[in-house]
Amino acid sequence: MCHRSKTMGVPKALLPYLWLLGLTTKVCLAEATPSPPAGCGKDLQSIYYNLCDLSSAWGVVLEAVAAFGVVTTFVLTVVLVASVPFVQDYRKKSLIGTQAFLLFGTFGLFCLTFAFIVKQDFSTCASRRFLFGVLFAVCFSCLAAHSLSLNFLARRNHGPRGWVTFGMALLLVLVEVIINTEWLIITVVRSNDSPKDPCRVKNEDFVMALIYVMFLQVLAFVASWPVLCGRYKHWRKHAVFLLLTTSLSMAIWVVWIVMYIYGNQQEGGQAWDDPTLAIALVSNACVFIFFYVIPEISQVIRPGPEQIYEEDVYPTRGVGYETILKEQKSQSMFVENKAFSMDEPSSAKKPVSPYSGYNGQLLTSVYQPTEMALMHKGPVI
Numbered sequence: 001m002c003h004r005s006k007t008m009g010v011p012k013a014l015l016p017y018l019w020l021l022g023l024t025t026k027v028c029l030a031e032a033t034p035s036p037p038a039g040c041g042k043d044l045q046s047i048y049y050n051l052c053d054l055s056s057a058w059g060v061v062l063e064a065v066a067a068f069g070v071v072t073t074f075v076l077t078v079v080l081v082a083s084v085p086f087v088q089d090y091r092k093k094s095l096i097g098t099q100a101f102l103l104f105g106t107f108g109l110f111c112l113t114f115a116f117i118v119k120q121d122f123s124t125c126a127s128r129r130f131l132f133g134v135l136f137a138v139c140f141s142c143l144a145a146h147s148l149s150l151n152f153l154a155r156r157n158h159g160p161r162g163w164v165t166f167g168m169a170l171l172l173v174l175v176e177v178i179i180n181t182e183w184l185i186i187t188v189v190r191s192n193d194s195p196k197d198p199c200r201v202k203n204e205d206f207v208m209a210l211i212y213v214m215f216l217q218v219l220a221f222v223a224s225w226p227v228l229c230g231r232y233k234h235w236r237k238h239a240v241f242l243l244l245t246t247s248l249s250m251a252i253w254v255v256w257i258v259m260y261i262y263g264n265q266q267e268g269g270q271a272w273d274d275p276t277l278a279i280a281l282v283s284n285a286c287v288f289i290f291f292y293v294i295p296e297i298s299q300v301i302r303p304g305p306e307q308i309y310e311e312d313v314y315p316t317r318g319v320g321y322e323t324i325l326k327e328q329k330s331q332s333m334f335v336e337n338k339a340f341s342m343d344e345p346s347s348a349k350k351p352v353s354p355y356s357g358y359n360g361q362l363l364t365s366v367y368q369p370t371e372m373a374l375m376h377k378g379p380v381i
Helices: 002-007 012-032 046-051 057-082 096-117 122-156 162-189 203-208 211-229 233-266 273-300 305-341 371-377
Strands: none
Touching: 046 057, 046 096, 057 096, 057 273, 096 122, 096 162, 096 273, 122 162, 122 211, 122 233, 122 273, 162 211, 203 233, 211 233, 233 273
């Protein structure tokens, strides 16, 4: 009866079409809510599937590397700040603020990697477009400021103060902040009233917005070379760290830019755009950690040549002075003992001359007999 009431009034010729329409609706609903991939929970939103999808392992691998980088950067920051009281060279201590600022930028690069792993939406795309250039500008500005400071140290053995170097790096970063802000406003807002989707920015436009960051790379690389020809050679190893870091960074940038503009279009559209940028972030951040931060932290506690010279000279002088005092003390004790031994009665019957202990060198500390002593001892044979 119920089935009849539902189909009552509907021509039998339309029933197959209604059944087909219902089947099509069910298929569309199933496609709209896809089942989560292997490794992801049912309640997880589809935008985060790349973080746990085991079928596409690039997201899981980059997530693990980025998490390891976040922890490592935090530990290195704590070590760098804790080593400040133990730094003997004031010139190295003045650069710790700039190096801590670079660690902050590296920490941000590892965190930004997660925004490229998850799928695109308005908020993630806006943060990608703005923070990608700003965080790289923080790192390369610190390297450029350090290289310029090393040029003064290599020639005069004293450079600008720490706040001057840090202020130089901060000003270089502010330029990129202004450039990225204007670029994001122009490309997203434009002249229309409704905002444009930041995810639809062309790859070429995204790369062109990073020209200033490329300039900072070249500046840090070129400014490090004159340090190798400086008068004070103990600053050269810091220039070597900068040259290795900047050269590897430029190589990474050349590879990801070529892949981002040309390679991905040949491989099937924008499917590999996000993995390319995420790999560039992680690899360049690892270069900062292993080729600059860790070597610099290992060198910051070591004393400079002046401190090493003082440690080598003054302890030797102290030991020599103590040795002379000990020798003088032993000689004086020997003289006093010998003088007192002359007053003791001799076991032999033959009298002994009171001047028998005199060796011609002692003046005041040798026993000198008086006339009364000579009279009591009798004539000397």
